[in-house]
Amino acid sequence: MASNAPPLTIWAVSDGRAGIEAQALGLAEAVARLRPAEVSVQRIAWKWGLGRLPWRLIPLAALAQPLPRPLPDIWIATGRATLPLSTRLKGRTFVVQTQDPRAPPDRFDLIVPPEHDRLSGPNVFPILGAPNRLTPAKLAHELALFPHLAALPRPRVAAIIGGKSKAHDLPPAQAAALAGSIADAVRASGGSLLLSFTRRTPPAAREAMTARLRDLPGVIWDEQPPNPYFAFLAAADAVLVTEDSTNLATDAAATGKPVHVLPMTGRSEKLARFHADLRARGIARPFAGRIEAWSYPPLAETDRAAAEVLARYDARR
Numbered sequence: 539m540a541s542n543a544p545p546l547t548i549w550a551v552s553d554g555r556a557g558i559e560a561q562a563l564g565l566a567e568a569v570a571r572l573r574p575a576e577v578s579v580q581r582i583a584w585k586w587g588l589g590r591l592p593w594r595l596i597p598l599a600a601l602a603q604p605l606p607r608p609l610p611d612i613w614i615a616t617g618r619a620t621l622p623l624s625t626r627l628k629g630r631t632f633v634v635q636t637q638d639p640r641a642p643p644d645r646f647d648l649i650v651p652p653e654h655d656r657l658s659g660p661n662v663f664p665i666l667g668a669p670n671r672l673t674p675a676k677l678a679h680e681l682a683l684f685p686h687l688a689a690l691p692r693p694r695v696a697a698i699i700g701g702k703s704k705a706h707d708l709p710p711a712q713a714a715a716l717a718g719s720i721a722d723a724v725r726a727s728g729g730s731l732l733l734s735f736t737r738r739t740p741p742a743a744r745e746a747m748t749a750r751l752r753d754l755p756g757v758i759w760d761e762q763p764p765n766p767y768f769a770f771l772a773a774a775d776a777v778l779v780t781e782d783s784t785n786l787a788t789d790a791a792a793t794g795k796p797v798h799v800l801p802m803t804g805r806s807e808k809l810a811r812f813h814a815d816l817r818a819r820g821i822a823r824p825f826a827g828r829i830e831a832w833s834y835p836p837l838a839e840t841d842r843a844a845a846e847v848l849a850r851y852d853a854r855r
Contacts, residue, residue, distance in 0.1 A: 546575035547610040553589075553619035554581035556737070557785045561636045562616040564671040565650065568844035569612065571673075580605070582619045593621035593641060612851060632851050636669055648850050650843045652784055654811040663846045665839035666815055667788030672768070674836075677793065680768035687766075687773040691755055693729040695720075695829055696774035697800075698767070698786050699747065701738035705806035706782035712803055713743035717750035719827050720778065720800075724754055727829045731756035732770040736783075771795075776829050784812055787822060794836035797822035798829070 548569060550562035559579065566577045583589065583602040605623070609631040615624045616636045624633050625645040634648045638655040643662060651657045653664040681687065687694070697720055701708050708716075724731050731754045735744050748758060759766055771777060777790040778798045790797045799813055799822050816822035820834045 546570075546573060546612060548575050548577045548612045548614060549580045549610040550577060551580045551582060551613060551615035551620050551623070552617050553583065555617070557783075558617040560671055560785065561669045562614045564840050565634070565636060565669040565843055565847070566612075566614045567671060568669070568840045569614075569847050571841075572844055572848055575612075578610075582623065584619065584622075589619055593618070593625060596622040598622065598626070612847065614847075632854060634847055647854065648847060650846075652808075652812065653815060654784075654808045661850075663843060665843050666819070667791065667812065667837065667839055668784045669840045669843060670785065670789050670792060672771070672789055672792035672840075677768060677772035680766075681772035683764065684766050684769040684773070687732070687757070687769060690730040690732075690757070690773070691728060693727050693775035693829055693831075694732060694756070694773050695724050695727070695729055695776050695778060696732040696770040696790075697734070697751075697778040698770070698780070698790070699733070699735045699739050699743075699800075700780040700782040700786060700802075701736060701740055701743065703738065703782050703804075705809065706780075706802045706804040708740060708743040708780070708782075708802050710740075710742040710746045713740075714746040714750055716800060717747040719825070721751055721754060723825075723828050724756075729775070729829070730754065731758075732766075732774060733758040734767055734770055735759070735761075736786075738782075776831070778825060781809060781813060782806075784809065787813070787816060788837065788839075791816065791821045791837035792840075794834060796830055796832050798825040799823070800825050 548566045550566040552559040552562050570577050585600045585602050588596050588600045613631045614634045624635050627633050633646045635646045636650045638651045638657050643659045649662045653666050771793050776796045779786040779790050780800045781802055
């Protein structure tokens with residue numbers, strides 16, 4: 539590329555949900571680390587409740603807000619809400635879709651699904667986990683915003699709790715038992731707890747866990763801004779994540795710190811394959827009631843995918 543070439547324009551497109559948007563934005567930011575680019579976020583919504591229909595049946599006239607013009611050089615999208623657009627824009631912009639779009643692969647220039655979806659094809663580039671926004675620089679920046687975390691006793695244990703999904707649940711009794719095991723492990727280690735829930739954590743589970751864990755040294759995020767999620771990961775010596783989320787485990791794996799996987803009610807064959815892959819790479823282990831220490835190279839699949847995006851984009855041009 540010529541040094542005087544204008545910056546690429548890249549859109550990170552989603553319906554705006556945090557976990558979904560983080561995938562598109564993480565990949566877009568990773569591309570921008572490799573080549574000068576201007577990244578902007580676009581959030582998609584559909585009128586009249588049509589967003590619940592299959593993507594083929596949604597007319598572009600139902601878009602709640604028109605897309606800005608001109609279209610970007612690279613369109614990076616995640617989630618079902620983006621499919622009516624992604625599947626129609628190939629040829630007008632370079633279309634990248636994360637996750638398994640469950641649409642004909644030839645509708646996209648590149649698909650970046652998780653390996654555990656077992657999607658393959660000439661324009662498919664699987665990665666372990668999901669794209670994310672974590673880099674050493676971001677972790678250091680976020681940690682600096684919460685300097686009081688440095689005073690907490692070590693080992694500092696971050697516990698990131700998910701919740702109800704199609705395959706998993708966290709009923710109150712299990713949440714209380716899990717919290718008891720976490721409390722015992724943190725006390726035995728002599729360390730402290732950094733506890734954060736997600737929007738999918740059932741209120742009853744949140745209450746049960748908070749009641750069991752509030753007396754430990756550490757911080758339980760009360761959901762008042764600013765969000766310390768990234769700072770918790772940066773400050774932690776070990777990370778506990780529930781088994782229901784690819785994003786949570788992928789974020790934890792990007793730190794290079796021990797990842798302990800917490801059990802939940804239910805099972806997903808795809809997520810079981812994902813956690814097996816994490817174990818095989820020495821990243822994660824099932825939580826065994828104690829805080830263990832091990833090391834591995836931080837997971838950097840987003841950077842690997844970003845290099846592939848640029849290689850394919852350059853080849854198409």
